[in-house]
Amino acid sequence: MTLLKSKLKEIFSKAKQQQREVVFLCIGSDRYIGDSLGPLIGSMMLENGISRPVHGTLEEPVHAFNLKLALKDIHKKNENPILISIDASLGTKEQVGDVLFKEGPLVPGKALKKMLPEVGDYHFQGIVNYLDPFPSSQFLNDTRLHTVMKLAKLITQIIIDSDKEE
Incomplete structure (x- = not known):
């Protein structure tokens, strides 16, 4: 996690030098436990006083139906955001239970064969469940809340710690 925190600090520092805003886009829906990771993290970041813009919370989730609108809003409010x-x-x-952090865009809804735009200069993925022979929609319903909460707390802490130390 130390490596991840230093990578985020490096991104924050580079953004400051380039006079660009770092914006977080937390994708998912609170209607399915397995898909609630993004909105949970968005809400937790705001509760912890993050200094950067956050889109996608439990109160106002960003999901398949409003993702394109959210992206327009982000680019309208922030010139050339990271x-x-x-x-x-x-x-x-x-x-x-693993956390992945990668450079490049995220492809939301990929496992469920949804056609959504790729988003992000960087992205976090929290592995909440695994592929099984059941119908795909079951993955989101059969995900343990404990796993989602544990990942949400971990990712939020990494981001908050990196933001405070920047």
Whole structure:
């Protein structure tokens, strides 16, 4: 996690030098436990006083139906932002509970075969469940709240710690 915090601090520092705003886009819906990771993190970041713009909370989630509108809003309010997107993801059984952080865009809804725009200059993925032979919609319903909360707290803490130390 120390490596991840230093990477985020580096991104924050680079953004400051380039006079660009770092914006967080937390994707998901509070209607499915497995898809609530993004909105949970968005709400937790705001509760912890993050100094950067956050889009996507439990109160106002950003999901498949309003993602394009949210992106328009972000780019209208922030000239050339550095966008860090956050979403729940499916992986292997061994990956459940892992946090991935990558440079480049996130493809939301990919596991459920949804056609949504790629988002983010960087992205976090929290592996909330694994692919199983059940119908795809079951993955989100069968995800444990404990796993989602644990990932949400971990990712939020990494971001908040990096933001405070910047």
